[in-house]
Amino acid sequence: MYITSNIVISALAATVAASPFKFPLPDGFPTPNPTQLAEIEKEAQGSPPNGPLPKILKSTGITTLQLLALNEIFEVAYFTELLANVTNNVPGYDAASIAPLDRTYVIDTFTAVVNQEKLHAAGVNGILESAGQPAIQPCEYVFPVTTFIEAVILAQTFTDVVLGTLPEAQAAFAADGGDESPLVPVFGSVLAQEGEQVGFYRYAQKKTPSAAPFLTGGSPSFAFTAIQMFIVPGSCPQPLSAVNLTTFGPLTVVTTPAPKNMTLEFAVPGTVAPDTNSIVYLSGQNLPVTVPISTVTSIAGLSHFTASFPFESGFAYGLTIAALVKGTGESFMSNDAVAAATLYGPGLIEIG
Ligand SMILES: *[C@@H]1O[C@H](CO)[C@@H](O)[C@H](O)[C@H]1NC(C)=O
Ligand SMILES: *[C@@H]1O[C@H](CO)[C@@H](O)[C@H](O)[C@H]1NC(C)=O
Numbered sequence: 001m002y003i004t005s006n007i008v009i010s011a012l013a014a015t016v017a018a019s020p021f022k023f024p025l026p027d028g029f030p031t032p033n034p035t036q037l038a039e040i041e042k043e044a045q046g047s048p049p050n051g052p053l054p055k056i057l058k059s060t061g062i063t064t065l066q067l068l069a070l071n072e073i074f075e076v077a078y079f080t081e082l083l084a085n086v087t088n089n090v091p092g093y094d095a096a097s098i099a100p101l102d103r104t105y106v107i108d109t110f111t112a113v114v115n116q117e118k119l120h121a122a123g124v125n126g127i128l129e130s131a132g133q134p135a136i137q138p139c140e141y142v143f144p145v146t147t148f149i150e151a152v153i154l155a156q157t158f159t160d161v162v163l164g165t166l167p168e169a170q171a172a173f174a175a176d177g178g179d180e181s182p183l184v185p186v187f188g189s190v191l192a193q194e195g196e197q198v199g200f201y202r203y204a205q206k207k208t209p210s211a212a213p214f215l216t217g218g219s220p221s222f223a224f225t226a227i228q229m230f231i232v233p234g235s236c237p238q239p240l241s242a243v244n245l246t247t248f249g250p251l252t253v254v255t256t257p258a259p260k261n262m263t264l265e266f267a268v269p270g271t272v273a274p275d276t277n278s279i280v281y282l283s284g285q286n287l288p289v290t291v292p293i294s295t296v297t298s299i300a301g302l303s304h305f306t307a308s309f310p311f312e313s314g315f316a317y318g319l320t321i322a323a324l325v326k327g328t329g330e331s332f333m334s335n336d337a338v339a340a341a342t343l344y345g346p347g348l349i350e351i352g
């Protein structure tokens, strides 16, 4: 099957009723005993780094690691459930229906991935604990997918967000310096590992494994907000408000985007106006692109509006992040500057 449709994931998509995914896992995760940990390492096809861990973290480093731990634990939940769906032949999860995959290869792949994610999560929490910070505990999760291909597309999308987040994490560790400096290459290795995963998720859809010459960056609060699309509200043992990041309102991308200049329709649960708001896109390693909004209408309590999507003026295939910001006509010089002005986002757009 050749997948031609582009998809849009929005915060509103998570309102699917299903029983939430809960930890701990049968293998003891998030607190496996030494025997269980040895089995996780075997399935992960390798061991965690064994060099010394930081004893001192600065506040940005702590926030960055908390975000990464929240993300890695969410990924363990997601891939555990996806692997179980394939293994248990849940209707819609016949991986063999997706050429060029066969079921055993898919099970082997997700067995490796989920155990690799467990070691990523344990590794990040180990760094926090080494510096006297509490480990991040799992929440409960619900995922807006019911078929194998939807699950692969969503895995591609949230892993693309991670690929934009890890370089920001590396920049934060480098700027903090000190004990955090050795984390820069460690998370470079995680970044590459997650890139290998996206290559598989794209291949499973018959997309070119590598999307673009330069992939889309992010900003920590965009990733923080995106993860919460899958967290059951109020289910986290530690309040998410303790993480020093911003949770934005949801920005829904109503139109299915295509790799050409076009107009997109968006929706937000609040008031917007062309003279006070604009849409900003992050695509590739380009400077953010600001476009005006127009045609605001109210539909079922949401503000709908349109904005141009100038894909043919240098956008990258793969992920584009959209944000509804305060102000008009502003030329943002960084993704973090966009996040600082954002009211609603991220709108996650996947092209090609
Ligand atoms: C697994 O299948 C169930 C039942 O269809 C579905 O609700 C859930 O979202 C699926 N999870 C993943 C990660 O595919
Ligand atoms: C939270 O982050 C902001 C910068 O985004 C910083 O100015 C502030 O000091 C941080 N607060 C704490 C408690 O670390």
Ligand SMILES: *[C@@H]1O[C@H](CO)[C@@H](O)[C@H](O)[C@H]1NC(C)=O
Residues within 6 Å of the ligand: 261, 310, 311, 312, 313
């Ligand atoms: C796409 O839109 C951009 C921005 O408006 C414009 O500069 C460019 O010429 C357009 N390209 C095509 C092929 O229409």
